[in-house]
Amino acid sequence: xxxxxxxxxxxxxxxxxxxxxxxxxxxxxxxxxxxxxxxxxxxxxxxxxxxxxxxxxxxxxxxxxxxxxxxxxxxxxxxxxxxxxxxxxxxxxxxxxxxxxxxxxxxxxxxxxxxxxxxxxxxxxxxxxxxxxxxxxxxxxxxxxxxxxxxxxxxxxxxxxxxxxxxxxxxxxxxxxxxxxxxxxxxxxxxxxxxxxxxxxxxxxxxxxxxxxxxxxxxxxxxxxxxxxxxxxxxxxxxxxxxxxxxxxxxxxxxxxxxxxxxxxxxxxxxxxxxxxxxxxxxxxxxxxxxxxxxxxxxxxxxxxxxxxxxxxxxxxxxxxxxxxxxxxxxxxxxxxxxxxxxxxxxxxxxxxxxxxxxxxxxxxxxxxxxxxxxxxxxxxxxxxxxxxxxxxxxxxxxxxxxxxxxxxxxxxxxxxxxxxxxxxxxxxxxxxxxxxxxxxxxxxxxxxxxxxxxxxxxxxxxxxxxxxxxxxxxxxxxxxxx
Ligand code: GLN
Numbered sequence: 018x019x020x021x022x023x024x025x026x027x028x029x030x031x032x033x034x035x036x037x038x039x040x041x042x043x044x045x046x047x048x049x050x051x052x053x054x055x056x057x058x059x060x061x062x063x064x065x066x067x068x069x070x071x072x073x074x075x076x077x078x079x080x081x082x083x084x085x086x087x088x089x090x091x092x093x094x095x096x097x098x099x100x101x102x103x104x105x106x107x108x109x110x111x112x113x114x115x116x117x118x119x120x121x122x123x124x125x126x127x128x129x130x131x132x133x134x135x136x137x138x139x140x141x142x143x144x145x146x147x148x149x150x151x152x153x154x155x156x157x158x159x160x161x162x163x164x165x166x167x168x169x170x171x172x173x174x175x176x177x178x179x180x181x182x183x184x185x186x187x188x189x190x191x192x193x194x195x196x197x198x199x200x201x202x203x204x205x206x207x208x209x210x211x212x213x214x215x216x217x218x219x220x221x222x223x224x225x226x227x228x229x230x231x232x233x234x235x236x237x238x239x240x241x242x243x244x245x246x247x248x249x250x251x252x253x254x255x256x257x258x259x260x261x262x263x264x265x266x267x268x269x270x271x272x273x274x275x276x277x278x279x280x281x282x283x284x285x286x287x288x289x290x291x292x293x294x295x296x297x298x299x300x301x302x303x304x305x306x307x308x309x310x311x312x313x314x315x316x317x318x319x320x321x322x323x324x325x326x327x328x329x330x331x332x333x334x335x336x337x338x339x340x341x342x343x344x345x346x347x348x349x350x351x352x353x354x355x356x357x358x359x360x361x362x363x364x365x366x367x368x369x370x371x372x373x374x375x376x377x378x379x380x381x382x383x384x385x386x387x388x389x390x391x392x393x394x395x396x397x398x399x400x401x402x403x404x405x406x407x408x409x410x411x412x413x414x415x416x417x418x419x420x421x422x423x424x425x426x427x428x429x430x431x432x433x434x435x436x437x438x439x440x441x442x443x444x445x446x447x448x449x450x451x452x453x454x455x456x457x458x459x460x461x462x463x464x465x466x467x468x469x470x471x472x473x474x475x476x477x478x479x480x481x482x483x484x485x486x487x488x489x490x491x492x493x494x495x496x497x498x499x500x
Contacts, residue, residue, distance in 0.1 A: 020046065021038060021042060022046040022047055022182040023182055023499060024185065025239055025496070026088075026091050026185040026234060026235075026242065027238050027242070029043060030083070033080060033083040033090050036080065039077045040077050041074055043073070043092065044070055044072075044073040044092055044136070045070070047092040048064070048066050048069065048136075050181065051137065051183045054181045054183065057159065057164060058158060058161060058177050059158045059159065060094075060173075060183065061137035061138065061183065062105065062137075063097075063105045064136065065104070068135075072134050072135075076089065076090050076132060083132075086131050086132035087131040087132070088132050088243070089131070090134060091132070092133075092134045092136040092184040092185070093133045093135060093186050093187055093188065094137045094138070094139045094184050094186075095125055095135060095139060095175075095187065096141050096175045096187070096190055097109060097138040097140065097141055098141060098144070098145055099221070099230065100119075100122045100220070100221075101122070102119065102120055103118065104117065104138055105118075106221065108141065108143065108145070109141045109143040109145075109153040110347075110368065110369065111348055111367050112341045112343075114154075114348050116346050121219060122216075123218040123253060124230045124247050127246050128188075128247070137178070137183075139174030139175040139177075139178055139187060140158040140173060140174030140177075141170065141174055141189075142170040142173070142195075143369045144223055144338065144372055145190055146171065146334070146372055146375055147171050147371060148169060148170045148171070148194065148195075148198055148442055149167035149170045149428075149431065149438065150169070150174065151167065151428065159177065160177060160202060160425045160467075161177055161500045165428060166425040166426060168180070168202060168425070169198045169202035169203065170195060171192075171195040171199075172189030173199050175189040175199070177203060179205055179234065179235065180203040180204060180205060180500060181499075185234065186243055187233045188230060188232060188233070189232075190228055190229065190230050191207075191209035191228075191230075191231055191445075191449065192224050193227065193449050194209075194421075194441075194442040194445025196209050196231045197209055197455055197456070198420060198421050198445055199233075200457040201420035201424075201457045201468065201469070202421065202424065202467075202470070203425075203468060204459045204468030204470075205235060205457075206233070206237055206240045206456065206457070207232070207233045207240075208454070208455070209231045209448065210230075210244065210247075210454050211258075211478045211479075212226075212229060213257055213258040214244075214258060214454070214480065215229055215230045215231065215244075215247045216230070216251035216253065216254040217229070217230060217256070222333075222337040223334055223337065224331075224337070225333055226333060227326075227329070227450070232247065235496060236491065237458065238488070240484065240487075241484045241488075244265050244480060245263070245264055245266060248262040249262045265484055268481060269485055269488045270485075270488070272482070272485045272486075273489065274309040274486070274489045275307070275308030277308075277309045277414050277482075277486055278309070278312055278412070279301070279309050279310070279414065279415055279486070280314035281416075281418075282313070282314050283313060284315070285418060285444070286418070288443075290422060290423045290424070292424070292464055292469065293419050293421075293422065293423060293463070294419070297460065297469075297471060299460070300417075300490065300494070303490075304493070312413055314408075314409040314412055315405075315408075315409070316416075316447070318398065318405050319402055321398050321401075321402065322443070322446045323443060326442075327378070328378075328394075328395035329392070329399065331376070332382045332383050332391075332395075335375070335376045335377075335380045336379070336383070338368075341367065342360045342363060350362030350363040350365075374435070382395075402451055403450070403452070406474075414475070414486070415473045415475050416473070417472070417474075420444060420445065421441055424463045424465070424467035424468065445472070452477060453477060454475045454479065454483055455473065455474045456473050456483050457470040458471050458473070459471075459494070459497040461494070468497060471490070
């Protein structure tokens with residue numbers, strides 16, 4: 018029997034068109050993989066077999082229309098901070114335990130309109146704060162390449178589900194690296210769109226000036242197809258752009274590496290693991306051989322990214338998370354004498370340690386007398402980081418950097434040292450600060466047989482160019498197998 022759960026999205030779509038198998042068969046294979054692997058991986062927090070199979074049967078009744086829908090019969094997992102009506106939405110937090118979404122996020126609506134089947138809600142760090150999935154109240158998720166290791170975060174469950182063959186695609190959110198870093202650690206393609214490319218309506222807000230929703234997949238074509246479904250203006254999110262959405266997948270082959278200039282910033286690469294550096298250099302050499310021009314660029318102010326990010330993100334989070342008060346949603350403390358105590362106890366018991374740390378940091382940075390010194394100053398430096406990229410893009414079409422300085426680390430390895438954990442996002446944070454698109458693609462395995470990721474960063478709204486370069490790279494490297 019064919020192992021449907023091993024197929025990438027494009028192969029599924031082609032198989033349906035040729036009537037080689039049914040959506041029901043594919044969804045059953047997904048559910049079987051979930052049954053088999055999820056108890057160990059903890060990638061999905063809620064699965065609804067009945068709902069998925071009902072949807073599959075409805076699609077099968079219409080299978081002659083398979084070619085009219087861009088995601089016909091594709092099982093997709095959704096990060097548990099994105100709303101899907103009637104499904105749980107915990108954002109990995111105890112404070113949202115038992116909360117059911119009253120409506121569906123625009124991104125999920127768009128997936129479903131193109132024929133996708135929602136297969137489950139994916140584990141994540143609490144309120145997307147973390148780089149390893151270990152801050153989730155519902156337990157860590159594990160990396161399918163090595164169960165002793167983290168899948169990355171915060172969208173760790175979304176990445177692990179795809180890498181484990183539970184589904185060929187998933188959605189994550191990325192505020193400082195949460196799609197690209199887990200994609201890198203799990204050997205997948207993961208894209209953070211330009212700020213404003215994709216609607217955030219129905220997404221649990223973390224840091225509103227940085228958050229974006231984006232896809233995980235196994236191939237660049239799949240990523241391009243997902244992005245074209247997700248992208249575009251939404252009147253329910255005023256930050257979405259009205260710029261036209263190109264047919265990303267259809268136009269992937271249009272450009273060749275010989276028309277492309279790639280920028281590398283050598284001083285940015287210090288502190289990268291030897292295996293990662295080696296794979297990075299090898300990818301660059303290969304692309305050079307295929308005709309790409311490589312130029313040296315300088316991004317001097319990216320070294321402030323960590324400091325800037327850890328002022329802006331917690332500040333915005335402290336404001337966004339004020340709504341979880343024990344009254345409106347989810348968890349409420351059992352004992353309290355008055356409303357003040359209800360708020361305090363519900364928040365005290367409902368939020369985890371990392372989230373509290375960030376709320377305190379953010380509240381402090383925004384408080385009277387400190388706003389100018391911290392939040393405002395951080396935003397000024399953020400502008401300088403953007404200007405560094407603008408200057409770099411005068412010289413190149415895309416910037417290349419490893420997605421993460423190391424491959425997947427062991428569970429518990431960085432939990433006692435927040436700074437060490439924060440450093441795993443050193444190459445992804447600046448991209449959010451500058452509002453740029455970034456995609457992580459697999460570029461080999463290290464000596465421990467763990468995936469390494471290469472990040473391509475582009476000009477605002479030039480996702481097409483990025484994906485074309487990524488596609489050319491994938492052609493050279495081949496698609497990474499599942500673990
Ligand atoms: N790891 C970073 C943080 O903890 C980024 C997370 C994200 O992109 N959501 O904030």
